[in-house]
Amino acid sequence: MTGAAPPAGVGPVLEVDGLRKYFVSPRRLLGPQAGVVHAVDGVSFTIEARETLGLVGESGCGKSTVGRTVLRLLKPTDGTIRLLGDDITRLESRALRPYRRRMQIIFQDPYSSLDPRMTAGDIAGELLGVHGVSSRAERHERVAELFSRVGLRRDQIGNYPHEFSGGQRQRLGIARALSLQPSLIVCDEPVSALDVSIQAQVINLLMDLQAEYGLSYLFIAHDLAVVEHISHRVAVMYLGRIVEFADKRELFANPLHPYTESLLDAVPVPDPRRVRRRRIVRGDVPSPIDRPSGCHFHTRCPYAVERCRHEDPALREVAPGHRVACHLR
Amino acid sequence: MDQAGTPGTSGFGDVVLEVDDLVTTFRTPDGVAPAVDGVSFEVRAGETLGVVGESGCGKSVTALSILGLVPSPPGCVERGTALLGDRDLLALPERTLADVRGNEIAMIFQEPMTSLNPVLTVGYQIAETVRRHDGGTRPGAMRRAVEMLDLVGIPEAQRRAREYPHQLSGGMRQRAMIAMALSCEPKVLIADEPTTALDVTIQAQVLDLIRELQGRLGTAVILITHDLGVIAETAHRVVVMYAGRKVEEADVTTLFDAPRHPYTRGLLASVPTLDALRDGAAGERRLAEIPGVVPKLTGLPDGCAFAPRCPLADGRCASTRPAFEEQRPGHSAACWHAHTAREAAREAGQ
Numbered sequence: 001m002t003g004a005a006p007p008a009g010v011g012p013v014l015e016v017d018g019l020r021k022y023f024v025s026p027r028r029l030l031g032p033q034a035g036v037v038h039a040v041d042g043v044s045f046t047i048e049a050r051e052t053l054g055l056v057g058e059s060g061c062g063k064s065t066v067g068r069t070v071l072r073l074l075k076p077t078d079g080t081i082r083l084l085g086d087d088i089t090r091l092e093s094r095a096l097r098p099y100r101r102r103m104q105i106i107f108q109d110p111y112s113s114l115d116p117r118m119t120a121g122d123i124a125g126e127l128l129g130v131h132g133v134s135s136r137a138e139r140h141e142r143v144a145e146l147f148s149r150v151g152l153r154r155d156q157i158g159n160y161p162h163e164f165s166g167g168q169r170q171r172l173g174i175a176r177a178l179s180l181q182p183s184l185i186v187c188d189e190p191v192s193a194l195d196v197s198i199q200a201q202v203i204n205l206l207m208d209l210q211a212e213y214g215l216s217y218l219f220i221a222h223d224l225a226v227v228e229h230i231s232h233r234v235a236v237m238y239l240g241r242i243v244e245f246a247d248k249r250e251l252f253a254n255p256l257h258p259y260t261e262s263l264l265d266a267v268p269v270p271d272p273r274r275v276r277r278r279r280i281v282r283g284d285v286p287s288p289i290d291r292p293s294g295c296h297f298h299t300r301c302p303y304a305v306e307r308c309r310h311e312d313p314a315l316r317e318v319a320p321g322h323r324v325a326c327h328l329r
Numbered sequence: 330m331d332q333a334g335t336p337g338t339s340g341f342g343d344v345v346l347e348v349d350d351l352v353t354t355f356r357t358p359d360g361v362a363p364a365v366d367g368v369s370f371e372v373r374a375g376e377t378l379g380v381v382g383e384s385g386c387g388k389s390v391t392a393l394s395i396l397g398l399v400p401s402p403p404g405c406v407e408r409g410t411a412l413l414g415d416r417d418l419l420a421l422p423e424r425t426l427a428d429v430r431g432n433e434i435a436m437i438f439q440e441p442m443t444s445l446n447p448v449l450t451v452g453y454q455i456a457e458t459v460r461r462h463d464g465g466t467r468p469g470a471m472r473r474a475v476e477m478l479d480l481v482g483i484p485e486a487q488r489r490a491r492e493y494p495h496q497l498s499g500g501m502r503q504r505a506m507i508a509m510a511l512s513c514e515p516k517v518l519i520a521d522e523p524t525t526a527l528d529v530t531i532q533a534q535v536l537d538l539i540r541e542l543q544g545r546l547g548t549a550v551i552l553i554t555h556d557l558g559v560i561a562e563t564a565h566r567v568v569v570m571y572a573g574r575k576v577e578e579a580d581v582t583t584l585f586d587a588p589r590h591p592y593t594r595g596l597l598a599s600v601p602t603l604d605a606l607r608d609g610a611a612g613e614r615r616l617a618e619i620p621g622v623v624p625k626l627t628g629l630p631d632g633c634a635f636a637p638r639c640p641l642a643d644g645r646c647a648s649t650r651p652a653f654e655e656q657r658p659g660h661s662a663a664c665w666h667a668h669t670a671r672e673a674a675r676e677a678g679q
């Protein structure tokens with residue numbers, strides 16, 4: 001592939017500031033009252049060229065919503081999103097189009113995210129057609145290049161998704177995402193559905209592609225070991241907010257937020273000799289409609305003190321590049 | 330965690346379930362697929378046997394075969410025995426087997442809604458299991474159901490017992506299913522990917538719960554998972570499956586320290602671990618890949634099923650299937666080069 005364009009500019013590829021995304025939840029029969037789902041509630045971060053930012057947290061804490069809002073697949077409630085320096089927060093369809101080319105997404109489920117009636121070649125080349133970037137012949141050549149780059153055979157171009165294994169379908173999704181030479185790819189649980197041995201193949205591929213094309217990733221996953229492996233920096237989310245943010249070495253070696261600490265402690269380590277020292281959080285994540293007062297984590301936090309019940313801790317920088325939202329740190 | 334001493338036997342009770350030479354096939358458009366091909370294992374009271382392998386390798390079909398739940402057609406349990414005490418489960422008539430299920434053997438699944446009925450309250454369903462087990466009164470069984478919900482850590486058990494499954498969170502549903510499975514105090518609990526759909530925080534709670542109840546009730550547990558971390562933390566002994574066959578078996582420490590089968594070694598090398606960073610080791614290392622994909626069961630090679638992906642494969646591997654043999658006491662593997670594999674592992678700095 002030629003002309004793989006790491007962004008020309010100097011600044012970050014993505015700058016997100018004070019991002020909010022609320023959903024109005026309809027009144028459910030037996031559930032809580034109608035209310036506002038605070039899916040993303042004031043999230044700020046940047047991603048540099050060639051950088052992977054990992055986003056972790058329990059189910060429902062807002063990771064996918066961040067990814068989808070950043071890509072403008074969802075309309076932000078508040079905040080700003082800058083892609084390659086340009087504010088894209090309120091751009092509408094036509095004005096947004098050139099930016100759409102610069103950012104792509106890879107989904108968790110390679111089974112349901114690909115159209116079963118299209119051939120693999122059409123899937124990989126569809127965006128090239130949509131954006132009218134090449135003639136039919138050029139497109140074919142480009143698809144063939146993409147296939148070999150992601151480790152698919154050229155003779156598979158005419159096959160349908162069901163003829164591929166899970167790992168191959170994920171490679172196909174990656175080929176499609178790469179086709180327009182984006183600057184940023186949101187990877188939403190890209191390896192969660194894959195077998196262990198295939199996971200390693202896809203992770204290695206994503207890392208190789210980043211090195212080769214200077215890609216930036218927003219990498220969403222619930223597997224902390226995978227995030228640790230692939231990320232440069234990591235943000236931990238709880239109930240719509242970032243509660244800790246640091247360089248990955250710093251975060252994994254020296255977690256400061258009690259939530260990060262308990263997440264890390266809960267990860268089973270593939271070493272039977274390891275003595276477990278668990279500070280497991282009790283219970284489930286509270287509803288994002290009716291969040292606990294003060295620090296949202298106080299209902300599950302082993303260190304909570306009276307102050308935590310009514311005072312919301314701000315995200316503060318406690319060491320260079322290490323931010324944490326907790327009264328005690 | 331306890332260190333399993335002499336592999337296989339120490340510290341546990343009698344053999345509760347003994348599966349021998351189980352063969353289960355499925356008829357498919359491409360031919361007959363040997364989903365489980367000659368699998369044998371035993372599990373003792375108080376012991377957790379981990380079964381690990383990639384999707385499609387036959388873990389779930391093994392469990393379903395033991396319980397008489399293989400859909401037939403297209404499935405067929407062709408051969409083998411599964412001795413629970415002196416009875417062969419594979420030979421029991423369905424009615425007798427139905428009594429054994431949810432009584433002496435219970436099963437929990439990845440998806441709780443496969444065993445919970447959406448239109449009945451959680452408490453009622455557990456109470457019915459209790460009544461089938463001990464034949465007691467309805468109010469007595471209901472009290473027991475609430476006790477069980479409380480035991481598995483569901484807050485406000487009294488109120489939750491009157492709720493329907495959809496009113497519980499995913500983690501709570503999983504715990505309710507465990508409560509139901511354990512309410513009859515089974516001798517054997519088969520847990521098929523019980524925590525795969527859960528967050529690590531809830532997974533840790535559920536695994537602790539299973540362990541705690543096992544300690545209290547002396548249950549033999551068969552834990553099926555693809556997660557090597559879960560295996561390392563939970564299992565005492567481990568069976569590794571590939572393409573319907575058992576390829577390695579050892580106590581958990583031996584399996585992780587000195588795996589003999591190239592597939593096991595490949596699996597262990599391909600998972601990223603948090604420890605790499607915590608221990609200050611290189612975090613940037615490239616993950617080891619197992620090349621290729623899991624083979625189709627209808628077109629397995631004559632020789633070793635792993636040969637097309639194996640770095641040690643030679644002519645003999647391709648033509649002749651290696652027998653499952655004891656390498657040293659309590660540690661078995663099916664590989665012509667199990668010896669070489671050991672040396673390679675040692676050279677790699679084990």
Ligand SMILES: Nc1ncnc2c1ncn2[C@@H]1O[C@H](COP(=O)(O)OP(=O)(O)OP(=O)(O)O)[C@@H](O)[C@H]1O
Nearest residue numbers: 023025037039058059060061062063064065066288
């Ligand atoms: N379209 C929507 N309408 C209403 N609520 C929504 C919508 N999409 C997401 N939510 C809610 O927003 C919150 C965050 O959801 P999101 O999908 O971002 O979580 P997540 O962190 O990606 O979780 P998971 O790990 O399960 O993928 C959840 O409470 C979810 O139910």
Ligand SMILES: Nc1ncnc2c1ncn2[C@@H]1O[C@H](COP(=O)(O)OP(=O)(O)O)[C@@H](O)[C@H]1O
Nearest residue numbers: 355364383384385386387388389390391400403
């Ligand atoms: N109902 C079924 N019909 C046909 N094939 C089946 C059925 N259930 C399982 N199989 C096949 O049996 C093999 C083993 O499956 P399974 O035991 O579910 O694997 P896993 O190890 O992932 O639990 C797979 O090839 C699967 O496709």
Ligand code: SF4
Nearest residue numbers: 295298301308326327
């Ligand atoms: S602010 Fe209080 S409740 Fe919140 S994480 Fe810190 S100690 Fe726990």
Ligand code: SF4
Nearest residue numbers: 633636639646664665
């Ligand atoms: S028998 Fe041969 S192909 Fe099979 S695992 Fe051993 S070395 Fe590899």
Ligand SMILES: [Mg+2]
Nearest residue numbers: 063064065188
């Ligand atoms: Mg998500």
Ligand SMILES: [Mg+2]
Nearest residue numbers: 388389390521
């Ligand atoms: Mg299964």
